[in-house]
Amino acid sequence: MSALNNPVVAVIVSLIIAVGYFTLVDYYFMDMQGLDYWYLFRK
Amino acid sequence: MGPVTRKRLLSIVALCAMVGLLLLPIVMALPSPVTGEEAPAADGAKKAEGEKVEKGRDVYYKTEGIVAGAPAPKTTDGPKDYPRYNFESRVLLWFANQQHLYYGSFVLAVPIFCMIIEFMGVVTKDKALAKRYDQLAYDFIKISLTAYSLTAILGGILIFTFLTLYPAFFGYLSSIFRPVMHIYALMFVAESGTLYIYYYGWDKMKEGFLKWIHLSMSVILNVIGTLLMFLANSWIGFMMSPAGVDEQGRYLGNIWHVIHTALWNPLNVHRILGNMAFGGGVVAAYAAYRFLASKTEEDRAHYDWMGYIAMALGVSFLIPLPFAGYWLMREVYAYRQQMGITLMGGLLAWLFIIQATMIGILFLSTNYYLWQAMGRMRGAEKYQRYIKYLVFLLACGFLVFITPHTMVMTPAELKAMGGQQHPVLGNYGVMSAKNGGINVIITTTVLSFVWYMRGNKVSTVSWARFGNIFMGVFFACAYINIIWLAIYGYYIPANVRVGLSVPQVATTLSCLFFMFGLNSVMMKGAKQMGAIEWGKISTRSQYALIMLATAFTWMMGLMGYIRSSVRLFWHVNEIMRDNSPWAYTHTVGFAANMISFNVLFFWISILFVFWLGSLAAKKAPVEVKAGVPGSVPQPAGSH
Numbered sequence: 001m002s003a004l005n006n007p008v009v010a011v012i013v014s015l016i017i018a019v020g021y022f023t024l025v026d027y028y029f030m031d032m033q034g035l036d037y038w039y040l041f042r043k
Numbered sequence: 044m045g046p047v048t049r050k051r052l053l054s055i056v057a058l059c060a061m062v063g064l065l066l067l068p069i070v071m072a073l074p075s076p077v078t079g080e081e082a083p084a085a086d087g088a089k090k091a092e093g094e095k096v097e098k099g100r101d102v103y104y105k106t107e108g109i110v111a112g113a114p115a116p117k118t119t120d121g122p123k124d125y126p127r128y129n130f131e132s133r134v135l136l137w138f139a140n141q142q143h144l145y146y147g148s149f150v151l152a153v154p155i156f157c158m159i160i161e162f163m164g165v166v167t168k169d170k171a172l173a174k175r176y177d178q179l180a181y182d183f184i185k186i187s188l189t190a191y192s193l194t195a196i197l198g199g200i201l202i203f204t205f206l207t208l209y210p211a212f213f214g215y216l217s218s219i220f221r222p223v224m225h226i227y228a229l230m231f232v233a234e235s236g237t238l239y240i241y242y243y244g245w246d247k248m249k250e251g252f253l254k255w256i257h258l259s260m261s262v263i264l265n266v267i268g269t270l271l272m273f274l275a276n277s278w279i280g281f282m283m284s285p286a287g288v289d290e291q292g293r294y295l296g297n298i299w300h301v302i303h304t305a306l307w308n309p310l311n312v313h314r315i316l317g318n319m320a321f322g323g324g325v326v327a328a329y330a331a332y333r334f335l336a337s338k339t340e341e342d343r344a345h346y347d348w349m350g351y352i353a354m355a356l357g358v359s360f361l362i363p364l365p366f367a368g369y370w371l372m373r374e375v376y377a378y379r380q381q382m383g384i385t386l387m388g389g390l391l392a393w394l395f396i397i398q399a400t401m402i403g404i405l406f407l408s409t410n411y412y413l414w415q416a417m418g419r420m421r422g423a424e425k426y427q428r429y430i431k432y433l434v435f436l437l438a439c440g441f442l443v444f445i446t447p448h449t450m451v452m453t454p455a456e457l458k459a460m461g462g463q464q465h466p467v468l469g470n471y472g473v474m475s476a477k478n479g480g481i482n483v484i485i486t487t488t489v490l491s492f493v494w495y496m497r498g499n500k501v502s503t504v505s506w507a508r509f510g511n512i513f514m515g516v517f518f519a520c521a522y523i524n525i526i527w528l529a530i531y532g533y534y535i536p537a538n539v540r541v542g543l544s545v546p547q548v549a550t551t552l553s554c555l556f557f558m559f560g561l562n563s564v565m566m567k568g569a570k571q572m573g574a575i576e577w578g579k580i581s582t583r584s585q586y587a588l589i590m591l592a593t594a595f596t597w598m599m600g601l602m603g604y605i606r607s608s609v610r611l612f613w614h615v616n617e618i619m620r621d622n623s624p625w626a627y628t629h630t631v632g633f634a635a636n637m638i639s640f641n642v643l644f645f646w647i648s649i650l651f652v653f654w655l656g657s658l659a660a661k662k663a664p665v666e667v668k669a670g671v672p673g674s675v676p677q678p679a680g681s682h
Binding site: 015021033035 | 505506507508509512513515516517519520521524528531534535536538539542543545546549550553
């Protein structure tokens with residue numbers, strides 16, 4: 001826990017969680033509607 | 044039998060009576076909604092012996108049913124179908140309808156607040172706080188009681204206006220909804236009975252088991268109120284997106300199809316959230332008015348607290364309101380694309396720009412109030428220097444949100460701008476940008492709330508630093524994700540783009556639920572920098588509350604007008620044509636003046652209601668303790 005309180009570690013861990021979470025949210029909620037979130041990148 | 048047991052028994056009997064009242068109309072109506080098409084079918088079997096059974100196809104559900112009603116009347120402009128005074132009948136009806144809706148919304152919302160606050164009082168372990176909550180819930184219901192009578196009177200006026208000015212249309216609508224009309228009336232009886240027992244039984248049932256019975260009564264009261272609203276919504280749902288009738292408007296015997304139209308569910312959700320937000324706004328304005336008129340510190344402290352609770356409850360329903368509105372619009376588009384285009388891209392599009400402005404004002408007022416409210420906390424000063432960044436985010440979101448797609452211009456202006464759309468600002472007039480704008484505004488409001496909740500506290504959990512950094516990073520990523528999705532929408536086709544609003548909403552709601560949850564965990568057992576000094580808030584903040592309530596009222600009037608106008612020249616969309624001389628859409632200016640008049644009338648009349656309430660409060664023997672300046676006054680022992 002003390003390592004997590006180190007600001008640099010905290011920022012990196014938080015970024016990994018938040019970016020991963022929002023990418024999942026974007027992908028999942030588009031997929032749920034039968035739409036392709038990665039549309040632009042696949043074209 | 045001891046007096047306590049007798050009291051318990053009586054309260055249980057009262058509760059059972061309320062449940063009975065609630066179920067009575069449903070039981071009475073059981074044969075028609077349950078049997079649906081079977082009832083006329085059985086009837087039809089008898090008829091089959093003598094005459095031919097006529098069948099029709101449901102305009103929405105596309106199912107076949109036996110015709111059980113007359114076709115929609117084909118009206119003509121004349122005294123038979125459209126009797127009139129020397130005035131535009133539609134404007135009279137608009138006024139009567141709007142006033143009834145304002146009061147109806149208010150008296151449906153406030154008992155829900157009462158239920159929530161009373162529940163908070165019951166479960167709170169701190170006895171002094173529990174008493175304060177109880178007193179607050181009582182204050183709320185007291186306000187709504189006077190308004191309730193006025194709602195019933197306005198309902199009567201509305202029916203008479205319909206009967207007098209639009210007899211053919213009203214006759215047709217009531218013939219379609221005949222199987223449930225009496226349920227509506229009986230629900231009113233049940234609502235009144237429950238409300239009066241709930242209000243007058245407050246003192247008798249203030250402790251222990253009886254308090255739970257009292258709380259259960261508030262649940263029943265709100266179930267009845269909500270059912271009433273759902274039934275009323277089915278009428279407007281039918282007028283916009285009719286179902287359960289054939290193309291001539293003949294009833295096909297299935298009342299559930301008539302009620303459960305394409306727009307009924309989104310209307311229900313949108314209205315219940317809207318009513319709650321509106322109710323919160325009105326009570327907050329009442330508290331602000333009492334705060335400004337207060338002569339003592341105790342009163343100021345009490346009404347400051349009341350205003351805050353009402354505002355918090357109202358805003359908690361305001362936050363999901365744009366999403367419910369979005370769902371409603373999506374369903375409108377799914378039902379009739381042309382209707383959606385008329386609303387958001389055609390005749391009524393400018394009204395949506397005004398609506399966007401009003402929504403922006405609501406959120407700006409809320410944020411402003413929260414920032415002002417941080418002034419009554421020791422320790423919240425640390426957030427003051429960051430407020431300017433929130434102002435920047437709100438201003439950007441707001442400006443994008445209110446940017447029109449196209450503008451009405453003179454040929455010279457059109458030439459000067461190089462087309463209907465401005466070369467730069469025109470890009471912000473599309474839904475992709477607007478979704479980004481409103482989500483940025485809502486996320487910023489959530490952030491302001493989080494700051495307010497931790498204003499005078501310092502977290503003592505061992506992982507506090509990580510928690511704070513995580514919250515900051517999460518919010519930053521949420522903003523980036525919302526803006527990214529808004530920009531991404533410009534580069535993909537419309538059919539894919541339309542889906543991006545869902546992850547945008549999910550991002551905002553993630554901030555709301557996760558950050559509120561995480562903040563609550565972090566603030567458990569937190570070190571207090573100082574107590575909240577209720578009553579020590581700037582006068583400006585109270586004007587923000589009044590602004591909030593006024594903007595709500597105006598927006599409700601506006602949205603009601605938009606929803607109603609989208610039917611254009613139809614009483615019942617594509618079924619019954621409006622052949623009165625007023626079957627045209629008013630100019631934006633006229634509509635705005637009419638809405639303003641309705642708002643003004645509502646506020647003048649509700650001020651009268653507040654004044655009446657204050658007369659009753661003055662007469663009541665209230666025991667006021669010599670309060671510590673800044674603390675919330677202790678409520679009187681009884682009402």
